[in-house]
Amino acid sequence: MNKPRIIFSSALAAIITNAFIVIITVWAELSAPLKDWLKNFSGHHWTSKSIFSFLLFMIIAALLYFLSSQSGENRLKRILIFLLISIVLGVIIITAFYTGHHFQLF
């Protein structure tokens, strides 16, 4: 078990998953066909987003771990800082988007 590679794979997969959640959330609010597709996939758009985000994280983390040849030791600190930044940005973007949407700014 390569511990640095597990952490690196998980952190990068988390960043990609966070980006996916933000993009699919904003896109689905602005595109009725996409939101309908998400609803039809599982019965509820949020359930579909939950399933896709879970699968995306697990699959990307596993792929990165098994396919990467580098241990990731030197990149651990940087990737974890990017993960923290992605969380803060994700919360800000989603909050700002729904606030703007409520006040019909877009």
Place this chain on the structure above:
Amino acid sequence: MDIIAFLQSKPVLIGFHLGFAIIGIDAFLWLFGKFKNPGDSRRSRIITAAIGVAAFIASWFIGGYYYVVYYGALVKPIIKSGFAPWAHNIAMETKEHIFLFIFPLAMTVLAVTLLDKKELEQFKLRRLVLWLSGAVAGLGLLIGALGFIISAAARWG
């Protein structure tokens, strides 16, 4: 009322959703303390993080069931027709989506707990892992505060 019907009732679902979320938040706050205290073992950090991840998964499933089955049909119309429709449009929409950030973040913190004290020092992650554990707990608390706003809006219109 059989046990399945009891478990599927709205107050029980809300109680378990909140209860598991509190266990998850507390576990990551506890983990924060464990990372601050150099004397704590790697095994105890792994167990604490695993309890936190499991609790957040349980909260995700139970809250999701309540949200999909009851919230849209019973609670959302009350909030949308009341004096604070923003409680759904902003607070609920934000809450349900930022909740999805918790699982990947918590899993990554769980992965970091695999490192022993020496490796944490070697990779210079001691301070960063405090931020990461705090971020999981902070995100959970933010989601809890949004939940309070939504419940208040539903109760008082």
